[in-house]
């Protein structure tokens with residue numbers, strides 16, 4: 025028997041109550057970890073977007089294709105340093121649920137525009153240029169599917185109807201690319217011509233056009249020049265920096281960060297009341313026991329300390345459990361290679377903030393009670409007065 | 410023999426609303442080491458108040474309180490707590506055992522404030538339980554024990570740290586006659602064989618008969634008790 029047993033005994037006194045409170049705390053901090061993790065993940069995505077090149081999409085909607093002929097005209101605009109039209113399709117390997125983005129593009133042009141974000145050895149890029157069926161795959165994707173250079177992989181492409189009625193394509197993997205954010209290296213990058221010739225739908229169109237610029241300071245002007253060039257055409261364009269593109273994508277679902285923070289705040293606020301209430305009940309029931317400990321010679325501070333430690337233990341252990349669950353689950357929840365979104369992780373800072381919040385919740389709910397226990401008059405408490 | 414307790418002109422009053430009600434007034438008391446003193450008196454006469462002063466659970470408004478060599482009226486709250494742990498064992502009418510702990514652990518509680526090793530604490534608690542005749546009940550929770558057994562566990566807890574003074578407030582007030590006799594026998598044995606100084610409050614003249622001296626508390630004053638029947 026040690027002093028720690030006194031704390032355990034307090035928690036064991038009403039096992040159902042302790043279990044329910046713990047469960048609430050675990051859930052709250054699981055939510056905290058997941059939601060703040062997503063929040064930071066989104067901010068990171070937006071922040072990591074390279075501001076030095078532009079993305080051109082249809083002004084009608086993001087999904088509307090653009091004619092491939094626009095590439096030539098954009099390339100001719102002053103300040104433009106390379107264009108790459110992306111045909112974005114969905115493919116699956118072996119299992120219809122095992123999906124990935126398949127991007128048909130001028131591979132060399134794409135890797136030149138994205139040279140600081142997508143990296144592949146030059147000889148592999150050259151190999152892709154020489155082999156119509158060649159493909160460069162993201163390292164995450166390759167590891168996930170167990171592919172290596174030299175493999176020939178059949179991909180089911182439901183969105184692509186070939187002349188023979190089938191929708192299968194085979195690619196020869198000639199290279200593997202890395203990304204500045206490794207989790208997002210999930211594309212299968214193939215030759216535009218190979219994909220374009222195979223399809224009946226949307227032939228000679230692209231989903232988006234990536235545009236390199238010579239002078240990053242002039243991106244806004246160049247974007248305007250591009251949109252002006254097509255202002256009177258039937259294919260009006262919307263040209264944005266990659267960062268604006270991601271931002272506007274995120275804005276479509278409202279101010280996510282604010283909403284998420286508000287939810288987390290509300291959850292923690294509720295939790296504070298719950299914990300404070302549980303602790304208050306627990307202390308109220310034990311007033312005579314606390315007085316007894318004092319009569320035995322436990323100091324006022326020692327008795328107050330027991331209550332603080334009890335709260336810290338309850339909140340701390342349950343919060344750790346919830347945060348750890350968030351750390352384990354968030355990457356599984358967010359890993360969507362099919363969307364080109366890599367796994368999100370609970371950052372250390374979020375974990376630390378969670379731990380700090382747990383300590384605060386414990387202290388705020390326990391300190392007033394600890395003060396009460398410290399001032400508790402033994403004689404009155406023992407006579408149940 | 411040295412005085413275990415020495416009160417000089419001790420007064421204690423309680424505030425009830427705006428009023429201040431005197432409970433003990435200019436009270437003197439001497440208890441020698443090795444005595445077994447019974448305090449009797451009507452309900453509300455201040456017996457518990459007096460015990461609380463002796464045990465350092467509350468403070469006198471006036472006067473000198475000297476117990477086991479210390480001037481309680483001059484100790485800081487922290488020093489008073491430490492003094493209680495070292496010198497006083499309490500036995501209450503309603504036992505005040507912690508319900509989540511078994512008998513062994515309840516008895517061990519006061520030893521958490523000593524420097525004894527874990528093994529020593531366990532051993533001493535077991536020895537105290539044996540002394541009150543409950544060596545085989547260590548693993549039982551209070552709810553699994555009779556009232557008399559619970560009170561004997563409480564006595565073991567009061568004894569385990571070898572205090573100078575045992576303070577018992579109506580220890581048999583909640584017990585049937587047979588259990589009460591067992592508890593009183595035990596207290597008398599502790600007084601006679603272990604030379605424990607005991608101050609016990611009781612309503613029951615039969616219980617008071619076990620003591621070596623009896624005093625009456627009435628209207629805040631102490632008087633010799635003439636009505637008590639001698640022990641049989």
Ligand SMILES: Nc1ncnc2c1ncn2[C@@H]1O[C@H](COP(=O)(O)OP(=O)(O)O)[C@@H](O)[C@H]1O
Pocket residue numbers: 403404409423424425432450451452453454455456457458459
């Ligand atoms: N904490 C207290 N606050 C106010 N009055 C009290 C308090 N404790 C005791 N009293 C009053 O003091 C008187 C003596 O109480 P007490 O010492 O408990 O008597 P006894 O133990 O002899 O029955 C009673 O009138 C009681 O109501």
Ligand SMILES: [Mg+2]
Pocket residue numbers: 456457458578
């Ligand atoms: Mg009383």
